[in-house]
Amino acid sequence: MSRIKSIVVDDEQESRETLLRFLSKYCPDVELIGEAGSVNEAVEVIREMSPELVFLDVNMPVENGFKLFEKISDRNFYTVFVTAYDQYAVQAFKHHAVDYLLKPIVIHELIITVNRVARLLEDKNKIQQLSALLHHIKSPVEQSKIALPTLEGLVYVHTIDIVRLQADDNYTSIFFKGGKKMMISHTLAYFEEALKEQGFVRIHHQHLINLQHVEKYIRGRGGYIIMSDETSLQVSQRKKDEFLRIIKRIK
The missing domain is CATH 2.40.50.1020 (LytTr DNA-binding domain)
Structure with a gap:
């Protein structure tokens, strides 16, 4: 399976760097293709890079992470919320988040989350291949x-x-x-x-x-x-x- 094209969205540079470092060191299935410090930057990166997975901070100045979904209606990526606050969990899953990671990030939880996304993408690819096969059969x-x-x-x-x-x-x-x-x-x-x-x-x-x-x-x-x-x-x-x-x- 190809690596998961991913971006990290967080207004705190130190938090971004920590997560980027963990992903690079412990999650070889992840290919980091971009990062953003705000919702507006994230919209640009997503439209330009077409990631399969977005690690998204909730608490950011000006607009929180949930605002991203108001600006991208044709979402074609999985989302993992990353935040220091657990009161957003229900809202996160209402937005069909794959997972909800609390800061400071626990490495084994991050690995489990990435593996979950990998399985989802594998199933998605199988469905697409089946659709193509059925398209030809019909x-x-x-x-x-x-x-x-x-x-x-x-x-x-x-x-x-x-x-x-x-x-x-x-x-x-x-x-x-x-x-x-x-x-x-x-x-x-x-x-x-x-x-x-x-x-x-x-x-x-x-x-x-x-x-x-x-x-x-x-x-x-x-x-x-x-x-x-x-x-x-x-x-x-x-x-x-x-x-x-x-x-x-x-x-």
Whole structure:
């Protein structure tokens, strides 16, 4: 996982330096990309640097930390409040803070907080990847085509019509809904790369399937899949965990 792009917002320079030092020394997952001494400065830094995490002091002159959320409506970062006063805790969590750290900062509490943010970002990335996969599996797939080389030239077919592909040495047999079959002079690895954004998954060294056409999964050592053309395909033990993860996400 990439490091967490973070900024520190605190009007007291000494407090900023302390937190920056702790993060640099004890939190290797954090990448410090900026700091600010006021809400207005923080708004500028956030808009310029797009941090994933903001450590935000509550008590600052002119405007307190909560004012930041009035000035940034499209918040796309996690917030950890840092303050010497505990009476703001309820208000902090009403603003969906990840955590609330009291000064002076306790190092192990800081580490726990950073680890919590790392898990949240990991889950967020998984959701985004799943959304992208589902996006390709749905309507765009119906419009997607792939060019298949034949003796006469190129034949363009809708990927949604492909049920499965099967390796045959340096050739690949492509099975379509309705029973049509084509043999193409490309390896299965070629099609795995070409179709990976279209909802196709490799379940075996011989089989690449279209998730749109999966009807049933039968458990077993690797298990096997029933496709929409009633074909039963074995899932290799090596591919089983990956396939089940994908199916669970879609489900």
